[in-house]
Amino acid sequence: GAVVSQHPSWVICKSGTSVKIECRSLDFQATTMFWYRQFPKQSLMLMATSNEGSKATYEQGVEKDKFLINHASLTLSTLTVTSAHPEDSSFYICSARDSKAAKNTEAFFGQGTRLTVV
Amino acid sequence: LAKTTQPISMDSYEGQEVNITCSHNNIATNDYITWYQQFPSQGPRFIIQGYKTKVTNEVASLFIPADRKSSTLSLPRVSLSDTAVYYCLVGDGYNFNKFYFGSGTKLNVKP
Numbered sequence: 001g002a003v004v005s006q007h008p009s010w011v012i013c014k015s016g017t018s019v020k021i022e023c024r025s026l027d028f029q030a031t032t033m034f035w036y037r038q039f040p041k042q043s044l045m046l047m048a049t050s051n052e053g054s055k056a057t058y059e060q061g062v063e064k065d066k067f068l069i070n071h072a073s074l075t076l077s078t079l080t081v082t083s084a085h086p087e088d089s090s091f092y093i094c095s096a097r098d099s100k101a102a103k104n105t106e107a108f109f110g111q112g113t114r115l116t117v118v
Numbered sequence: 119l120a121k122t123t124q125p126i127s128m129d130s131y132e133g134q135e136v137n138i139t140c141s142h143n144n145i146a147t148n149d150y151i152t153w154y155q156q157f158p159s160q161g162p163r164f165i166i167q168g169y170k171t172k173v174t175n176e177v178a179s180l181f182i183p184a185d186r187k188s189s190t191l192s193l194p195r196v197s198l199s200d201t202a203v204y205y206c207l208v209g210d211g212y213n214f215n216k217f218y219f220g221s222g223t224k225l226n227v228k229p
Contacts, residue, residue, distance in 0.1 A: 004161075034216060043205070044162070044219040093161045097215050104150050104169065107215035109161035 003027060004096050006110035013084055013117055021079045021113045023050075023094035029074035030096035035067075038091040038112075050077040050094075074099070084117040091115075121145065122206045127224040136193045138223050140206030143187045149208040151182060151189045152215070156203045156222070165204070166191070193225075201227045 003026040013019050023033055031052045036044040048069055049057040056069035066088075068080040077096075081088055091114055097107040123141040130136045142151065150169050154162035166173055168180040168189070179192040193200060203222040209215040 006161075032216075036219075043221055044217075046216070046218055049216060091159065095161075095215070095217070104167065106152060106164045106167050107209070107217070108164065109154075112159065112161045114159065 004108045004110040006113050010114040015085055015117055018082045023077045023110055025075045025096045028098035031099040033077040033094055033096040035079050036093045086117045089117045121208045122220040124206050124223045129226045130196055131228050132197055133195050136196050138191045141188050142208045145186050145208050148210045152207045153191045154205045196227050198227050
């Protein structure tokens with residue numbers, strides 16, 4: 001079945017540094033991917049829509065200069081957390097759906113990336 | 119904003135059937151209803167999807183009344199491994215399933 005893979009699964013970084021998280025669709029093409037953030041014991045919060053070949057669309061309250069999104073190919077979207085701070089520590093999850101499939105085809109989620117900023 | 123409302127938590131025992139109901143009063147014509155399961159520190163996993171009436175697969179059934187303002191996920195004979203958070207989502211397939219998550223339902227299955 002369709003798989004969405006994230007890398008890395010977990011990362012620890014120092015405060016002030018930047019971290020890049022990759023999201024790949026392994027056996028389908030995705031012109032659109034979504035990035036979510038999840039804090040402990042909370043639900044997923046949509047951060048942004050990643051669009052292949054164009055700028056990402058950010059949800060209200062999400063800083064586009066802090067969370068840089070690049071969707072350079074039909075199978076890869078990256079989220080870069082710039083100048084990370086401890087409050088950015090969270091579980092980041094991406095999702096995607098096969099762009100060529102029927103409109104009621106389900107979306108698949110990556111396994112998530114646990115970011116810890118120390 | 120999330121379009122759905124679910125109970126925050128539910129308890130059940132192994133072997134029982136569990137029904138989780140979700141309200142989505144403002145569901146749009148193009149919206150599908152999708153349920154996902156999430157274990158701690160994992161991404162959500164697709165369970166079932168439907169538009170109207172009843173849908174059944176190997177793991178669950180989804181009941182959707184004619185007005186589509188609610189839906190019920192039915193899990194037959196749950197086991198301890200079904201302890202997880204279950205999310206009801208409504209999404210427009212034209213937007214590649216852009217989901218706004220609600221609180222989800224934490225299902226606790228006891229021995």
